[in-house]
Amino acid sequence: MAPVSSAPQRIAPIGVFDSGVGGLTVLHELLVALPQEDFVYLGDSARFPYGDRTARELQDFSRQIADVLLARGAKLIVVACNSATSGALADLQAHVAASAHPVDVIGVVGPESNLAVVTTRNGRVGLLATPATVATGAYERAVLTADPLVRLASVACPELAQISQTGAPITERDVEIVRAYCAPLREAGVDTVILGCTHYPFVRALLQRVLGPGISLITSGTAIARRVEHALAARDLETAHVGEGRYDFLCTGDAAAFAEVGTRFLQLPVGAVEHVDLGPVGPLPTEALA
Numbered sequence: 071m072a073p074v075s076s077a078p079q080r081i082a083p084i085g086v087f088d089s090g091v092g093g094l095t096v097l098h099e100l101l102v103a104l105p106q107e108d109f110v111y112l113g114d115s116a117r118f119p120y121g122d123r124t125a126r127e128l129q130d131f132s133r134q135i136a137d138v139l140l141a142r143g144a145k146l147i148v149v150a151c152n153s154a155t156s157g158a159l160a161d162l163q164a165h166v167a168a169s170a171h172p173v174d175v176i177g178v179v180g181p182e183s184n185l186a187v188v189t190t191r192n193g194r195v196g197l198l199a200t201p202a203t204v205a206t207g208a209y210e211r212a213v214l215t216a217d218p219l220v221r222l223a224s225v226a227c228p229e230l231a232q233i234s235q236t237g238a239p240i241t242e243r244d245v246e247i248v249r250a251y252c253a254p255l256r257e258a259g260v261d262t263v264i265l266g267c268t269h270y271p272f273v274r275a276l277l278q279r280v281l282g283p284g285i286s287l288i289t290s291g292t293a294i295a296r297r298v299e300h301a302l303a304a305r306d307l308e309t310a311h312v313g314e315g316r317y318d319f320l321c322t323g324d325a326a327a328f329a330e331v332g333t334r335f336l337q338l339p340v341g342a343v344e345h346v347d348l349g350p351v352g353p354l355p356t357e358a359l360a
């Protein structure tokens with residue numbers, strides 16, 4: 071008979087990734103909704119931001135990251151980045167399905183769109199997102215699938231992730247930029263706005279003030295937490311572990327910087343961060359921060 075090990079059983083983690091620290095707002099919701107699960111998070115901070123990347127780049131990066139997460143035993147992969155979900159989800163699902171360890175891959179766009187559609191009362195929904203996300207039309211398709219009669223007004227916000235990321239005090243100029251992004255949504259008469267980027271929960275109060283108190287704001291984290299919960303239950307993948315699980319971090323850039331900025335995004339201690347090298351970063355936008 072094989073000896074019974076008394077060592078604590080390591081449970082398969084849920085793999086989560088993003089272009090950097092932003093997806094920690096999504097991980098935050100997952101840690102609250104599923105405290106007993108283990109998570110491994112990869113932030114591709116060396117190649118941040120993803121918001122101006124081409125679909126091809128997003129697909130290549132996402133495949134590389136998924137391979138790392140699968141090698142760490144991920145039982146499910148969550149694409150916590152709106153830009154990567156919009157540009158690469160279908161490609162990534164096919165890549166993982168064909169791998170030696172096929173698991174489900176869930177992105178933020180579908181759950182967020184579904185939540186927006188059930189939230190709106192007047193059938194007019196707004197979207198604030200990065201240029202890459204808006205350019206793919208992924209939210210239009212997802213909203214249309216949920217309800218063909220709901221109209222979506224989309225605004226590309228090239229500077230909003232940057233404003234949220236620095237943690238610097240919000241300036242009058244920042245407020246002006248936010249007003250300009252919100253103006254088309256006010257004109258379109260939307261009653262619900264999708265915050266289609268991991269960073270935007272950090273300017274939620276400012277967005278709510280500019281859009282008005284009657285507007286419902288939908289974030290990626292809250293929408294996907296329920297979806298992941300359901301995916302685990304439906305596939306019998308829930309951990310049997312009782313109590314708090316562990317969460318580990320990998321990043322492609324400066325691990326110390328990731329830990330420092332990440333703590334603000336996660337609102338929980340980040341602890342040790344392991345650096346992983348994913349190869350060439352490609353041309354970097356000049357104002358990359360993470």
Ligand code: DGL
Binds near residue numbers: 269
């Ligand atoms: N995670 C990215 C997103 O949600 C943040 C912005 C970026 O990398 O450009 O689109």
